[in-house]
Amino acid sequence: MNSKAVIKQWTYRFPILTSVIIYSLLGGLSLYLSTRAHGLDIWYASMVFGLLLSQQSYLHWGKQCAAILGTNLLLYLSVFPLSSHLVTSSIVNVFEAIVVAVLMKQVTSKKPSHQSVFDFTVVLFNVLLLPALLGGIAKALLDITFSTNALLEVFVGTFLSSIVGAISVFPIGYYLYISKQSDWVKHDFKMPGALVFIMITAVVNVCALIYMPYPYAYTSLALVLSTLFMPFLGVALNILLNSIISVLFVSLGIITLLPGKNSELFFLLPMLITYLTPILLAITINKYKLAHNKFTSANETIQRMYDYTPVAMLSIDNKGVINAVSEQWLSLLGYPREAVLGRRAIDFLTPASRDYATNYVLPEFFKLGKVERIRYQMHHYDGHIIDVELTSVMEPESLRGGKYFNSLAVIKDVTTEITLTKRLAQERELLETTLMSIGDGVVATDVNGLTRFVNPIAESLLGVRAGEALNKPAEHYIHLIDRHDSTRLPCPIRQVLDSREMYTFEQDAILVSKSGVQYSIQDKTTPIVTSKGELQGVVMVFQDVTELVASNDRMAYLAQHDALTGLPNRTLALDRLYQACSKHSRVPQTFAVAFVDVDNFKHINDSFGHDCGDVVLQTLGKKLNTILRSSDTAARLGGDEFLLLLHGVTDRQAVSQIYEKLNRAISEPIVVNKQSVSVSISIGVCVFPEDGLEPDTLLKRADEAMYQAKSHGRNRLSFYSQSAMQSSLSHVQLQGLINENHKRSEDMFVMTPLIRAVDHSIQGIVVDFDQGRWLPEHKGLDVFVLARQQSLFSQINDLWFLGLNHVLSEVATHGVRDIIVRINDEQILSDEFYHGLKSSIKDLNVNPSKLVLSFQESVLCHGSKTVIDAVSRLKALGLRLDVSEFGVHSISLDFLNLLPLDSVTLGEGLTSQMETEQHNETLTYSLVKLAKSLNLTCCAVTVSTSYQATLLEAMGCDHLLGNYFYKTVNIEQLNVLIDTPQDVMLVSSNQ
CATH class of the missing domain: 3.20.20.450 (EAL domain)
Known part of the structure; x- marks a missing residue:
């Protein structure tokens, strides 16, 4: 932590102690000098304490003033015996400090008081003159009350003592106060140079006091001259030093005052005027420096702004010569600054652009005083050509006879823009050709849904000519229905206009043309959006997939149905089972899973042949389809195994009823090649969610139940029961089997x-x-x-x-x-x-x-x-x-x-x-x-x-x-x- 910070922290934490120490030092100095044989009574302490007090809150003033009053009494008692004069002097000193603090707070709180000599003079009047006058009056009145001293003599002595001490100390205190609020005194204080001027002024003051008549004339000249070369703080220190020297020389008897009753008055009054002049001069100089610095800073800022403005800018005089360019301009064209300044602006244009500027642009510019968005071609420093766009305006820098002398121009590189425009035109032509030749139907609309483009394939599928559709809403000629239930589908273009999101039909939509012909289509409708997110329109691209849909339907049917019975195969049956299980998480439901197995089917194949076995399976499949509801599923898993998926089953009785119907239906012998074949079935059933939640679990448990039915004599229905499945093999039995088979x-x-x-x-x-x-x-x-x-x-x-x-x-x-x-x-x-x-x-x-x-x-x-x-x-x-x-x-x-x-x-x-x-x-x-x-x-x-x-x-x-x-x-x-x-x-x- 530096010394300045230490002092600041000390002052903040111990304001009373700080005030007492400073007051004691300055008050002790004044008393020491005043008690000498030829001593002068110059009181510095009141002004210093007033300035310190003005920095404190009003709430703390009581303690501060009490402490200083006590300090003042102790200082006087150390020199003089107790008397009424001692008490009144202490009271007046504290009173003056309070007045200084009050006036300082009022003056500095209204507006900055350092902007001009007049403002500073007002401060001097309020903070120096008024406290000294009031203090002198108060001292005179108190002394008359308690002693016989002459009123005028007391007033003049007190006033001069206070105001000379105040003007000696105030500049330093005022500098420290203002330096926290403004930068007007923040110039480089180069200590060696300042000390030289302070020493020279002190030497002149000492020599003038000892050897010269009218010494303050020389001191004043030295102070004024030094003020021209020093900052305000140096002037303030110079004044304080010379004040102390002058008082010290008189008090020590080095110089003597003029004889007479008013000798002190004639010594101190010139001293007051001598110190006041350099203070006002310093204020004036600092105001000039501040204005000069602001002007210089503003000029430098403007120049920097011009040089580093993010646009390519140049200034041209009335002869067309470039006198200033920005860094962006130099960067754009690649020239160094010295190769540009002093040259004509048109020298950088291509011959064609130079002729265009001379014959058309400049006459218009001189006529209107400005031109906008003029396209030129300019030579880059490395020789290649760049396209630019120029905007220029005349600058009335100086009006003489109504003529403009300078102009300001901004150029923009549009090389890429022009290249892209040409390329865009080529691509647009290619795009239109492509869209007219593409094998998909394409319809484009504007943001209002009005048709702007229809290609030939779209004309053929829609049954309308492009001329009929243009500028009409797409809903008038695009009619879609669902291929599964023939319900009307919304127009995809309108859907995209409303949602601003892509809309797709994946082979589920049928387009109905104007003549009523239906086409299965695959469609993708997309919003046309700019880079800024603005909707410009919609484009619909669709394909005729009628043949593909028919082929897919046939392939899907073959892939999901058993070729022998026509029933859903294992793949489709398992898919429906998985869907039923997953649907339960959204809509709670119950359903049954049944495994159906033809009893002794191998015997039928071996006895009657595989053809007979096939007929048996086909017949069973037909009867399953006849008995079950449309919401149920009957599937052949393979061989003689079938799977039933019975929806909405709430109890086992319902399953039993279905079994009874099926059993009665298949109880009649099946005649194959004039041979009668009797068939029976075993069914194992489990119920969702009672017997399981996962498809694999349900399949396994239905299978286990089916084997349970077979193990009990076949031709029967068996429901899954966990206890029944495991009751035949208990823990003890399983442990016994493990021990038995160990060897x-x-x-x-x-x-x-x-x-x-x-x-x-x-x-x-x-x-x-x-x-x-x-x-x-x-x-x-x-x-x-x-x-x-x-x-x-x-x-x-x-x-x-x-x-x-x-x-x-x-x-x-x-x-x-x-x-x-x-x-x-x-x-x-x-x-x-x-x-x-x-x-x-x-x-x-x-x-x-x-x-x-x-x-x-x-x-x-x-x-x-x-x-x-x-x-x-x-x-x-x-x-x-x-x-x-x-x-x-x-x-x-x-x-x-x-x-x-x-x-x-x-x-x-x-x-x-x-x-x-x-x-x-x-x-x-x-x-x-x-x-x-x-x-x-x-x-x-x-x-x-x-x-x-x-x-x-x-x-x-x-x-x-x-x-x-x-x-x-x-x-x-x-x-x-x-x-x-x-x-x-x-x-x-x-x-």
């Missing part, structure tokens, strides 16, 4: 040879975890799910690994190089399975790159981060990954690409029905090609005929599996089958 865990697995499609050689072995062997009396139960629910998953998992490890060790002895493991959905997400697999690889010393884990596609339907993380960490063990039941569920390709897969295995139903259903053959081919495009190996299962094997090989399938080649084998049989090392072995733990 024969390898028997839980069955193996089937895997065949290479190209040469039908053995490629590997499929080893399945056969829950039917382990739980022969509990078909339909998932032991892993049940174990998870009964907190026995760890034990089942350990048992599974025990059997798997035995199989792996046995298989390894037969020279099988690669192993693929198909795991259960519950296992893939399990930490226990992951760590068990990791331990098996280590304990058996199996190369993980030879293992392939296979999991069902259904686990991917969730598309969750949990699935991705689980699959990724298995891949990190160095294994390969396979997805089974590929194509059964709807899996996003983007999600599929996120998984580190190596191969896929097609769903069982696809292969078994290829010979009877063209749709399945097409779908299988598409899935094989999809797998190849993803660089995945493809395997087909349930291959039962030579036709299927040949067809799958032709499609590009890599591996085949099914009874056509081999049934399940044991370890001993495997040893006979495998003659040479094979490339792949598939070990699966299927549900």
Whole structure:
């Protein structure tokens, strides 16, 4: 912290102590000088205290004045004995200070008092003269009251003492006060130079006092001359120093006053005039400096503004010569300033522009005094031509005989604008040609919806000529209806005008022409908006997609319907199920999901032939359509399995009634080729949301209920019941089965040879975890799910690994190089399975790159981060990954690409029905090609005929599996089958 800040902080925190210290120093000095043999009584302290007091709030004046009054008394008592004169002098001194403070506050609060000599004179009168007069009067009156002193003598002595002391101190105090409010005294105070002038003036004053008659004439001259070269503060210090020197010389007897009664008056009055003159002169000089500085600053500011104005500007005199240019002008044309000033303005124009300026622009300019937006071409410094736009006005800098002498011009670079205008014209012509030739219909309107453009294709589709449509509202000739329910659709152009947003029809709109012809259209209507966001109009672009819509409808129907029965297929049925589940979150509802299975359908196929089986399925499909409501869905999932989606079912009784109707309808024998075939069905039902909220859960539970119906004798209806599904296998029973099978865990697995499609050689072995062997009396139960629910998953998992490890060790002895493991959905997400697999690889010393884990596609339907993380960490063990039941569920390709897969295995139903259903053959081919495009190996299962094997090989399938080649084998049989090392072995733990 600097010294100035320390003083300021001290003054702010201790105002009374500060005032007392300063007052004591100055008062003590005055008393010391006045008590000398020839001493003069010059009182500096009252003015200083008054100035300090004026800076304080009125609330603090009482304490300040009391402290100073006490200080004054102590000062007098240190020199004089107690008397009435001492008391009155102390009171008058404090009184004068109060008057100074009051007047100072009033004068400086009204307006700045330093703008002129007159203003400063008013301040001097109020702050110097009035307090001294009032103090002298007060002193005289008090002395008359308490003593016999002469009135005039007391008044004059007090007045001179106060006013000389005040004028000596006031300039410094006034400078410090004003310096906080204005910059008029803020000039560089160069101490060495100022000290020189102060010393010279002091020397002159000393010499004049000692050696010269009329000494104040020389002192005044020295003060005035020094004032010309010093700032105000230097003048103030000079006055105070000379005042102290003069009083000190008299008090010390160095000089003597003139003899006589009024000797002090004749000494102090010239001294007062001597000090007043340089003060007023300093005020005058500072006012001139302030005005000069403002003028200089303003001139520099204007010049800078001109030079750095953000426009290219130049000034030209009456001879056409450039006398000033802005930096922007120089930057635009690339010239240095010295190469421009003094040259004619037209020298920078091209010859053509120079002639145009001379012959046309300048005569007009001299006539009107201004020109606007004149296009010229100018030479750049590097030689290339730029296009500019000029605006100029005559500047009346000096009017002599009514003539203008200067002009001011601004130029704007329009090279890019002109280039863009030409290019825009070319592009507009190209655009119009393109729009007239384009194969889409185009209609454009203005902001009011009035037609401005119609191309030939639009004329043909709308059935109107462009001339008929121009300047008419688009609604008059654009008529659209919905292709599903034929309701009138709003005009897209009007929709965009109202919303200012793009409006699109995606093949759902039909355009009705003027003649009544209907076209399916695909439309995109867009607002025409400027860069500023202002709407200029609307453009509608539409295509005739009638044939495309018809083709898409047919393809959509084929893709979503079963070719044999005409019912919705698995894809459409699952989509409707997913929609029904998602709709529940918005509109609560109930519906039933039913699995329908034809009893003994394999017997019908084997006994009567596949043609008869097809007729049975077709008949069942027709009867389902007849009995169910239009809001319900009957779908064929594949083979002899059907799915029913029954909306609005509130209780199980309603489902039972539908079953009874269906059962009665199919109870009549079906005659095929003069043979009577009796048919019965088993149905498993679950109810949403009672039995589940997710589609996969509902499907699984309806399937479980259907198997429950079959297990109870077939030809019946069974509702899903969690207790019924699990009551046949309690916690104790499951624990007992785990303990019972612990020593024969390898028997839980069955193996089937895997065949290479190209040469039908053995490629590997499929080893399945056969829950039917382990739980022969509990078909339909998932032991892993049940174990998870009964907190026995760890034990089942350990048992599974025990059997798997035995199989792996046995298989390894037969020279099988690669192993693929198909795991259960519950296992893939399990930490226990992951760590068990990791331990098996280590304990058996199996190369993980030879293992392939296979999991069902259904686990991917969730598309969750949990699935991705689980699959990724298995891949990190160095294994390969396979997805089974590929194509059964709807899996996003983007999600599929996120998984580190190596191969896929097609769903069982696809292969078994290829010979009877063209749709399945097409779908299988598409899935094989999809797998190849993803660089995945493809395997087909349930291959039962030579036709299927040949067809799958032709499609590009890599591996085949099914009874056509081999049934399940044991370890001993495997040893006979495998003659040479094979490339792949598939070990699966299927549900």
